[in-house]
Amino acid sequence: MPTPNPQALDFLLTRRSRPAxxxxxxxxxxxxxxxxxxAAARTPDHGKLEPWRFVVLQGAALSRLAELTERRGQELALEPEKIDKAKSQFANAGLVVAVISSPKPSEKVPHIEQLYSAGAVCLxxxxxALASGWGANWLxxxxxxxxxxxxxGLHLADGEAVAGFMHIGTETSAPPDRPRPDLDAITSWVNE
Structure with missing residues (x-):
């Protein structure tokens, strides 16, 4: 018989990201x-390759990335509103953990599985962070x-990418729950 952990399951069934x-x-x-x-580094990583890493961004690093976001947005001729929204992700943040997808050469573990592992690290x-009492959001x-x-901005090597910018801080207000998927509409039971 399995040993249930009702508190962990209740957390997972009621978890809710906090807007950055x-x-x-x-x-x-x-x-x-x-x-x-x-806890994030305990994610299954398909062959112990550790195809991800963390970059913890605070203070001057966030200000530098906000300025770089504005400059790159202008160079790309993006709409001012789009630039301002992106810039605010760094300018208004106190702490961001960039999860870097860093796939390793492997004959056994396909590149796509390593990318999935980086996404799992983000979650x-x-x-x-949420279980520790902090507000958190994946952007x-x-x-x-x-x-x-x-x-x-992040000095990434060739082949590396950002899987997520994980914003962590103190929540100012708990958001209302949002509609969740209809489980019956997205689940198939195959018995034969």
Missing amino acids: KTLTLPIPSADDLRPILE ALLNA TGWMAFDAPFLTE
Whole structure:
């Protein structure tokens, strides 16, 4: 018989991301953040390749990325509203953990499985932050896919990418729940 963990299941059934724009100070200290990162690093990684890594962004780093976002947005001739929205992700944040997808050469583990693992790290990090009592949100945005931004701003190597910008802070208000998928509409039971 399995040993249930009703508290963990209840958390997963009721978890809710907190919009990044509603997060404020205080933010987790390095000591507070460490167990959150440790929990995320326990994600199945398909062959112990660790095809992901973390970049913890705070203070001047976030200001620098906000400025880079504005400059790159202008260079790309994006709409001012789109630039401002993207810039605010960094300018108004106290703490962002960039989860970097960093696939490793492997004959046994396909590239796509390594990308899935990086996405799973994002969800594990998000849930660990929420379970620790922090507000948290998983964002990307056009900057996560802009090679010059990634090279200049985060010094990513060839083949690396941002799986998510994980915003963590103190929530100012709990958002209402949102409609969830109709489980019957998305589930097939195959018995033969």
